[in-house]
């Protein structure tokens with residue numbers, strides 16, 4: 001059966017007209033799902049009994065169940081959801097000064113194999129559908145009893161390896177009759193899949209684009225991120241420049257600092273050279289320690305020196321606040337642990 005959350009409003013209008021119904025019914029259904037947040041067709045009380053029956057025969061509403069939930073003392077909540085086909089995915093709720101943010105997964109597993117990631121070693125199973133990505137948000141909102149203000153595509157999976165479903169999910173999240181979260185409050189993070197960066201520049205979606213950079217030479221970046229063997233740093237930078245030129249939007253570069261790997265002054269100097277003159281921001285991330293991972297977190301002193309060097313040389317850099325450090329904070333850790341049990 002088809003998941004009704006997979007449809008954008010115009011697509012749902014077409015579905016309804018295929019069932020011999022008036023298109024405005026789609027708007028009513030959107031209202032019930034995304035504003036009233038109901039979980040069953042029978043709760044859509046302004047639809048006729050006949051239409052509710054038709055909907056039940058043709059569609060599911062796809063409501064995730066919580067398999068496990070961890071809560072940190074800083075307000076971070078990490079969910080493991082049953083996606084109803086025997087698989088599980090992780091979604092994280094983070095509490096920032098500017099509001100609540102949900103970090104969604106875009107795939108079950110990931111093909112990219114970044115060496116610092118807890119998802120590495122978990123086989124790629126499948127892409128999440130747009131409706132499943134949207135359901136991650138609805139399920140968290142239902143658990144906490146309130147809407148959130150920001151969405152980041154930084155959970156498990158490479159969003160640009162599931163491009164069409166992610167774009168569709170963003171449009172449902174952003175639509176005034178959908179979850180109505182402004183595009184400026186939605187961030188998409190990629191490990192650097194160059195063709196999709198060019199494609200994303202033409203989507204007309206003013207979301208924030210984040211690039212996981214983490215190193216300034218091809219040798220070092222390839223050792224951390226196999227995707228760099230496919231798309232070199234210079235190809236990546238060319239795509240980023242094109243994106244900025246087309247959208248006039250600032251790119252956020254993620255740089256996870258690992259002790260004695262990419263955190264010395266030489267790395268900072270190279271980074272300044274690489275990003276010189278670009279409309280960008282650098283987000284420095286104290287690397288999450290993962291089981292069997294070879295990277296360890298930089299010292300606080302090194303992290304601060306690195307940030308100060310960038311800021312003193314014209315590159316705006318901030319250090320990301322560590323959240324959820326008393327739970328399985330790195331993406332993939334909760335799922336990985338669960339798979340072993």
Ligand code: SF4
Nearest residue numbers: 110112113114117157
């Ligand atoms: S960091 Fe992201 S892209 Fe890289 S392996 Fe982990 S989930 Fe995949």
